[in-house]
Amino acid sequence: MDIRQLTYFVEVVKQKNFTKASQTLLVSQPSISKMIKGLEEELKVTLLDRSERKLKLTDAGQLVYEKALRVLRSVEDVYASVDELVNLQKGTVKMALMPTIGVLLFPTILAGFKKKYPRIDIxxxxxxxxxxxxxxxQGDVDIGVTALPVNSEVFETVSLLSEELVLIVDSDHWLADMGSVRLSDLKNESFILxxxxxxxxxMVRRACLQSGFEPKVAYKxxxxxxxxxxxASQLGISLIPRSMVSRFxxxxxxxxxxxxxxxxxxxxxxxRKDKYLSYATHEFVSYVKKNNHP
Structure with missing residues (x-):
């Protein structure tokens, strides 16, 4: 068993297709098939159910896939650690954001970090x-910006922003001139979620249920x-973070x-708590902790 066998197998599983995996890996499809067949023969199990048009993992395949992911992450950590020693203050931070929310939080932080570390790509x-x-x-990105709660056993968190959800209605709505409302007052309204x-x-649905009603959803x-x-077109009401109201x-x-x-x-x-953080990612997290004030 070697790293290439595991790499090819994991990519085929991710792509659910030998052809797509070969395109991603820039390796011929027969070479990938041969590698995976060799892995199956070595382990004396069938890893992929090829009887259907869409590839499926066997029980043994699922086990090997999970173990292979861990092995490949460990190998990536070795390369990353060596590269960090050779190329101090160089690197890449892969960061995932929720749509729009990142725009509210990160322009200033990103600009400041880039000025301090011009050779680190984000x-x-x-x-x-x-x-x-x-x-x-899964390790496809290094860090993410998301809404809490998350699984505290898996993730470390750095607080960025805390605000309340507010109600938005059209200007002719019967609630339009109210300063505040109770969520239970909205039980007969149509929601846009x-x-x-x-x-x-x-979050919205759970809050409505706790207030005694199932929200009537007009649109999603x-x-x-x-x-x-x-x-604004009077098709319903919605609950959104207060900072997003300015968009409208x-x-x-x-x-x-x-x-x-x-x-x-x-x-x-x-x-992730158990994932090695590259120099670049570690520096970015530290920079956010020092320069963000939730």
Missing amino acids: QLVEYSAKYLELQVE FTEDYLLHD SSLWDLIGEMV SNLEVREITLSNPHIDWELALIY
Whole structure:
């Protein structure tokens, strides 16, 4: 068994396709097939169920895949550690952000860090909160910015921002001139929520259930601006973080405080507890801790 066999096997599983894996690895498909077949013969098990059009892991394949991921992460850590010694203050930080939220928090921090460490590259990608946690846990990105709570056994957290959710309604809504409302007052309203991929969807629904009602959902969207447009068009109401209301300043919407209950929206920088942090990533986390004041 060698590292190439595990690398090829893991990529095939991720891509669920030999052809796509060969394109990603820049290795011929027959070479990949031969490597995986050799791994199966060495372990005396079948790792991939090839009987269907879509590849599936066997029970043994699932076990080997999980172990292979750990081995490959350990190997990556070795290379990263050596590279850090040879190229001090060089490196790359792979960071995942939730859409839009990062824009509120990071321009100043990123500019300051880049000025201090001009040779460290920061690669930014956007994911919904639930998928973002998975990417950090799997090691596909080094750190992420997401909403709490997260699994404290898996992740270290650095608090970034804490604010409350507020209600937004159209300017002609019967609640438009209210200074504050109780969540239970909204039980007959139509809600516009984020899709289930977003933690905000779960937060709002859970708060409504705790207030004694199941929210009537008129629409779901993954786009902040579309939610604001739908509220302004009198298609429903929505609950959003207070800092996001400024995005809708050009729309006929009103912001109303929730008096009972207050729903806290907490954002944090997260990274795996058991994952080696490269020099670049470690320096970025330290910089955020020193320069962010939640």
